[in-house]
Amino acid sequence: MKTMKGTSILCWTLLASAALVRAPVTLGAGPPPPVAGRAASGPPAITVNSTEDEIRNAVAVVRAGRKLTPARWPNNARVVVCFTVDVDNESLDRNNPLPVPLSNGEYGAITALPRILAMLDREQVPATFFIPAMSAILHPEMIPAIQKSGRNEIGLHGWVHEYWPRDTVDPAVEEQVINKTIAYLTRITGKRPIGVRAPSSALTVNSIAILKKEGFLYDSSMEARDEPYEINSYGKPTGMIEIPMMNILNDFRYYGGDTDGFLMSPDLLYQIYKAEFDGAYAEGSMVSVMLHPHVSGHRSRIAQVEKFIDYMKSKPGVWFATMGEVASYVKRNSGQDP
Numbered sequence: 001m002k003t004m005k006g007t008s009i010l011c012w013t014l015l016a017s018a019a020l021v022r023a024p025v026t027l028g029a030g031p032p033p034p035v036a037g038r039a040a041s042g043p044p045a046i047t048v049n050s051t052e053d054e055i056r057n058a059v060a061v062v063r064a065g066r067k068l069t070p071a072r073w074p075n076n077a078r079v080v081v082c083f084t085v086d087v088d089n090e091s092l093d094r095n096n097p098l099p100v101p102l103s104n105g106e107y108g109a110i111t112a113l114p115r116i117l118a119m120l121d122r123e124q125v126p127a128t129f130f131i132p133a134m135s136a137i138l139h140p141e142m143i144p145a146i147q148k149s150g151r152n153e154i155g156l157h158g159w160v161h162e163y164w165p166r167d168t169v170d171p172a173v174e175e176q177v178i179n180k181t182i183a184y185l186t187r188i189t190g191k192r193p194i195g196v197r198a199p200s201s202a203l204t205v206n207s208i209a210i211l212k213k214e215g216f217l218y219d220s221s222m223e224a225r226d227e228p229y230e231i232n233s234y235g236k237p238t239g240m241i242e243i244p245m246m247n248i249l250n251d252f253r254y255y256g257g258d259t260d261g262f263l264m265s266p267d268l269l270y271q272i273y274k275a276e277f278d279g280a281y282a283e284g285s286m287v288s289v290m291l292h293p294h295v296s297g298h299r300s301r302i303a304q305v306e307k308f309i310d311y312m313k314s315k316p317g318v319w320f321a322t323m324g325e326v327a328s329y330v331k332r333n334s335g336q337d338p
Ligand SMILES: [Zn+2]
Pocket: 010, 011, 086, 087, 088, 157, 161, 199, 200
């Protein structure tokens, strides 16, 4: 099991529940074990003795606010489609950096990412790349490759794909690490990032406030709605926008970190992609796809992603956009500036 090799630090939050099923394993950079009577970071745990107010308050620090899907997407498009690529590569093996699991991450950088970029270029479709600084440190050539088309966005995804609720529990440390990462990404990309997906999609109770303070426009770590929404704290808008990730369209969930997932046929994932898109198209909302180079960059899998893009292109009124473009658009067109 890849957990023993430290390669199972997934980019989706449900690893915590999976880990409970698979225990005992060494989780590496995964979620910390629960602390009796108290969450690892944040408000007190909810127990059978919690009052109604305590239950409400325990969840209130970050909640979904109002929907931000505008009446019309640009050019009267019916639906917006965001492809995101979490460029985790070797960062998933940082706790046990041995040659074989590292080669799986290296595959993401040197084999899979070029394949994904070539596919996006063929289709003329943009994507948002959430990149841990560590991935860029090891493979600096990825940055100009991603920027070459001029369509793509680069967002923040941690320094070494650290797990914020455990590795940066102290808000001062969290802010310091986030600032270090912003400075690095700004230097290597020439542009300050406006969006973030927390490593493993794991925000602390302090993260949204820190990200707002540092000027981020949007987060993409949560999924309370499957369309853009305002992020509230204790009932009030924070000013941060959520462009949700969608775990149902997260490749890691089906394929695993290498080829250790349960899904043997990429065509089955295509069927889920297609059904989610058809629903979003009918609703007039959005689709958010999460790819990892070392997961979806295999030949058989990226072919299904391209088939999915071709299917969407067969419909009128589909806007392919980066998450930053979507966040900027909903900020301008949602009735009031959030
Ligand atoms: Zn990640």
